Amino acid sequence: MDVGHVVAIGWRAAEIIGDTAAEVRVVVPLSASIYIAAGREVLWLGGPSDLMHPRAILLSALPDASARARDDRLTVPAPRPIPWRPETPTGGAVAASALRLGARRLGATAAAGGEPEGFGAWLMRQPLPFPLSVATKAADALAAACAADDAPGAAEAALSLLGLGLGLTPSGDDFVGGAFFARATLARLGAAEAAAWSRAAASVRAATRAATTPISATLLGDLLDGHGWSPLHELVSFLVANDAARAVEAAARLTRLGHSSGWDLFAGFVAGAS
The missing domain is CATH 2.40.50 (OB fold (Dihydrolipoamide Acetyltransferase, E2P))
Structure with a gap:
């Protein structure tokens, strides 16, 4: 056809x-x-x-x-255009500092992005909707582990979030994916212990096979490696460049993804990067 x-x-x-x-x-x-x-x-x-x-x-x-x-x-069909591949962030400690600061600022002003869905409520310190209402402590624990650069602790917190939610890509998977995407990015910038976070990602990846849907396991696996939707990569680029206005635009594009996937990814990213 x-x-x-x-x-x-x-x-x-x-x-x-x-x-x-x-x-x-x-x-x-x-x-x-x-x-x-x-x-x-x-x-x-x-x-x-x-x-x-x-x-x-x-x-x-x-x-x-x-x-x-x-x-x-x-x-x-063939032929096909040159494949899309986002730029790898550079800049070392200076870029990592800009990323963290920008992520915190975005998280603090997330309400300007409209009514949150999924884990967006957690980001705004609102009660999580059902069936995510049981996940507040785990989300807090994941964010705290990321802030402490505690990769094993982050993996432990992530395991209780896998498969939580509805649809092909449950909200818990997207939240975990956003957080680990941020950690993988910081590791590339030399601001997180790359080997420890790689081991943590591997333990989460192994658990996805039994915990979630095959499609979500695949997409989460990409995020664990630092690969995701274009607005996520654009968000990183603009934060590293201290371009606050365009970072807000990228975040808005991200939160429009799916029913709640974009909000879940954004909340996880802020949790992982802050």
């Missing part, structure tokens, strides 16, 4: 499907995107204006998801 042509592709998707026409299998057809499998790897198809991600394949026109069913076969 015709799916148009590829207008953008993430670097991980490009590695997985190569540079020739590739047959993929439909895993979950949604109204705004289609999750697909290429071998054992999860990717997804989106429309031309969707956000970028290492696993995203954006098409000139999104195929009609209502006409697709699980295990249907699609062909991702």
Whole structure:
């Protein structure tokens, strides 16, 4: 079936499907995107204006998801553009300090971003909605461990949040992912103990197999390695550059992701970076 042509592709998707026409299998057809499998790897198809991600394949026109069913076969056409790959932050201790300070400021002014969803309520010190209401202590513990650069403590707190919430990517997974994305970024800047956080990420990754959905486990695994949606990477770049106005814009783009995923990621990022 015709799916148009590829207008953008993430670097991980490009590695997985190569540079020739590739047959993929439909895993979950949604109204705004289609999750697909290429071998054992999860990717997804989106429309031309969707956000970028290492696993995203954006098409000139999104195929009609209502006409697709699980295990249907699609062909991702070639040729394809140069893969999207975000810039790696640089700047060492100075950049890390700017990132931390900027994240704290964003967290303190998060209410300006509108009504929070999911763990956004935690960020604003509001009661968490059901079914997240049991997670306040674990979220506090994860944030405290990150602030202390306590990687084992962060991993322990994260385990109780995995799989908590509804949907393909539960809120707890996104919150944990945002926090560990921030720690991976700080480790790259030399401001967190890279080996310890790598071990902590590995323990969380191992637990996801039994704790959450396969799709969420894949996306969380990327975040544990410091790879995520384009607004997250843009947020890092603008914070490191002390560009407060554009950082606010990136945060707003992030919080519009999904029903609550963007807020969950943002709250986790602030928890991990502050």
